[in-house]
Amino acid sequence: MSAADLNLLQRPNDRLRRRRLVNLGMEVLAWLAAAIAVAILGIVVWSVAKKGAGALNLDLFTKSQANASLFGGPVRQGLANAFVGTLIVVGLATLMALPFGILIAIYVNEFAPRAIKSLVGLTLDVLAGVPAIVIGIFVFSLIVVAHGQSAYAGGFALAVIMLPFVARATIEVLALVPNSLREAALGVGAPRWRVTLGVVLPQTIGGVLTGATLAVARVAGETAPLLYTCSLVAQGTHWNPSQPLQTIPVAIFELSESASTDDQALAWAGALVLILFILFASLGARWLATRSRRKMLGAVR
């Protein structure tokens, strides 16, 4: 075999080798990208766990924040006021957003003509895309300017953020309910409202609860909607929703700007509790989702 022939044979091999090399490079980059994401999550969670665990004690849940400039001495107390406030504000938000969102979903899935269906869908997407800080400004302009800050105003702001989540989740599960079920119920003479509320909706309870849990987990960590609506708080732990109440995210936001290490430790502890709550809520939602899906499939079969 001459050298030229060898050369001819070699060239395609070279090209193949180059193509394989490019392929390998790209695959390595993709692995790296995934590793980066997992590493970031790991570092964030690890930092929060390490720095929060030190301040995680009973005082955190039983004592309120103290004002450093007023008392001077040891200031690290607890976040009891913020836990109470978050409970109330998020509870109010859920009470407002859940029925409203479910009704929207019922309308979209059971009654609306096609054109209106997509219009409402688009509206929900736009609403979900409005930045949280703008929602806060909206509620400031709507309620706070006239009536001052309160847990009601904060709860309403969070409800606006929850609404598209709850509605979307409910629309999705309502669409999963087989039409044969509706037809069977209508066929035995049940009116539309009984079919919807008594037959279709109960099938979706698991899915709706999943969506609601995820929405609660999402808004429990929201700071931006509360800054203008529920952040001018008085000292101590309060339960009255007509007053602005301290919340965990707002407390973390304020404490994180502080130079005092005691304040920072309190912020880390609050962040740890918040993250743990969100993780457990997400896991719970996932568990609910698989359970209800299995039940629904079982019912259809």
Next chain:
Amino acid sequence: MTSLDVSADAARRPFSGRRGRLGDLLLQGAAGIAALGALVLVGLIAWKVIQGARLSISTFGLSFVWNTTWDQVHNVFGAGAFLYGTAVTSFGALILATPIALGIAIFLTELAPRWVRGPVTALVETLAAIPSVVIGLWGILVLGPALRDHVNPVLHSVLGFIPLFGPPGTYGSNVFTAIVVLTIMILPIIASISRELFLSVPAELKEGALGLGTTRWEMIRGVVFPYSRGGVAAAVILGFGRAIGEAIAVAQVIGAFTGISINLFHPGNTAGGQIALNAQGASSGLETSSLIYLALILLVFSIVVNLLAQFIVRRSARRLWTAT
């Protein structure tokens, strides 16, 4: 059959016609009003934000957008510096996040062993669930100092000829830290939407390409990317919208400097950050109104961005529909 029997039968019927019709009317009415309420809510948001900004709009007009002073003493306010900050941080985050997010999506759909996919997908979604205030806390106390000490000097010595990468400052809170924090926040959004898009690429197309002897990367570049192009563009736009609107984490890590500094390693501020940081610090009605004007600009941006993403998704869906 007597008439008595008929009435007894009617009484035994579980649902009387009138009650049924009334119930239908009530439920349909309530549900319809709720749906209408969602439309009204979006309109109300726009109206109330415009109303709150009116004082500032009538005082500064459109020049608010490019005026770069924010002066509480002389009551002159402009958004220019903050909009510059918003643009720089959002584009910066987009440039960093898009390739990484696409890499994650490729990894999760094409490369990862099956048992890895589920857990890693869940982890990426968990990253999206971490509240921005916690990312911000981590950013200001851990990430900022680490970048300042280890990354920024290296970037300056390598890329220092570009004015953006000027001499590193002494502060951990700066524009570059904000870019990295925003990258972390939009990464999971772009990654999880892209993952779903890549999953929807028909297996026949991919197998066809591999059967023709392409390498896996050539198949991804030649089949997966073109097939999901529109959706990926929409995902990137949605991530961009998120970066524009993020206020809290940015406010925590960007250093709150009013003014334009080209050097990324110096403090700056964004529109969202400025609003968040002045929640309790507005000195006058005009300043409050100007903050709401900033929110109005963010609102317009977010609506445009969302409608654009929707439009792209719908158009590419239709194109695929007609193509198959």
